[in-house]
Amino acid sequence: MIRWIFLDLDDTILDFGQAEDEAIRKTFSFLGIPPTDETVARYSAINKAQWEALERGELTREEVQVRRFEILFRELGSAASPEEARDYYMLALSREHGFMPFGKELLDALYGRYKLYIASNGTLSVQTPRIADSGVGRYFDGIFISEQLGAVKPQKEFFDACFAAIPDFSPREAVILGDSLSSDILGGIRAGIRTCWFNPQGKAGREDIRPDAEIRELPAFLSLLEDWENA
Ligand SMILES: [Mg+2]
Numbered sequence: 001m002i003r004w005i006f007l008d009l010d011d012t013i014l015d016f017g018q019a020e021d022e023a024i025r026k027t028f029s030f031l032g033i034p035p036t037d038e039t040v041a042r043y044s045a046i047n048k049a050q051w052e053a054l055e056r057g058e059l060t061r062e063e064v065q066v067r068r069f070e071i072l073f074r075e076l077g078s079a080a081s082p083e084e085a086r087d088y089y090m091l092a093l094s095r096e097h098g099f100m101p102f103g104k105e106l107l108d109a110l111y112g113r114y115k116l117y118i119a120s121n122g123t124l125s126v127q128t129p130r131i132a133d134s135g136v137g138r139y140f141d142g143i144f145i146s147e148q149l150g151a152v153k154p155q156k157e158f159f160d161a162c163f164a165a166i167p168d169f170s171p172r173e174a175v176i177l178g179d180s181l182s183s184d185i186l187g188g189i190r191a192g193i194r195t196c197w198f199n200p201q202g203k204a205g206r207e208d209i210r211p212d213a214e215i216r217e218l219p220a221f222l223s224l225l226e227d228w229e230n231a
């Protein structure tokens with residue numbers, strides 16, 4: 001039986017890809033850097049690598065927030081300020097909050113039947129307005145944001161802090177749904193809860209990180225829960 005569901009926020013419930021794209025284009029325009037598709041794609045690649053280093057514990061959040069722009073501006077030969085880029089970008093990002101397809105519908109279907117928790121590696125100042133403005137806050141019994149917890153997914157400490165905040169918690173009756181193998185799924189495995197990988201683009205999996213289940217569309221999570229109930 002499943003009682004507790006941890007949901008990753010970005011690119012699982014809310015469309016972070018689109019939010020990031022819009023916020024980064026606004027930031028580049030503000031700094032006088034032409035927001036071409038090529039520059040945006042290069043930023044995304046740098047950003048992804050920096051976040052993966054954060055997940056491995058090699059960088060702090062504060063370092064990632066500036067370094068991604070430092071590296072890009074160096075490559076572009078731009079004299080723009082990485083700190084100014086960080087501030088503008090995070091403010092712009094905090095104002096974007098579109099849903100993933102069926103993100104809202106999934107919350108409606110789960111609400112009242114399970115205890116729901118956000119488990120996000122996002123930054124507090126970015127996530128707080130997004131959670132409020134998207135209206136998702138009311139669905140959740142708890143909102144766990146790594147910056148507040150002092151640990152990030154996939155660190156066990158992140159999940160230990162979540163579990164400690166939930167009365168009568170039992171890992172056997174919990175699941176995490178998320179789009180990232182390296183943070184959501186690896187974290188869930190380390191924490192001893194069930195894992196469901198949301199993989200809308202059908203990306204290749206990893207031999208070393210095997211989720212209990214994989215879905216391409218969010219509504220499939222409901223059938224999965226039913227299967228687990230009946231197993
Ligand atoms: Mg995510």
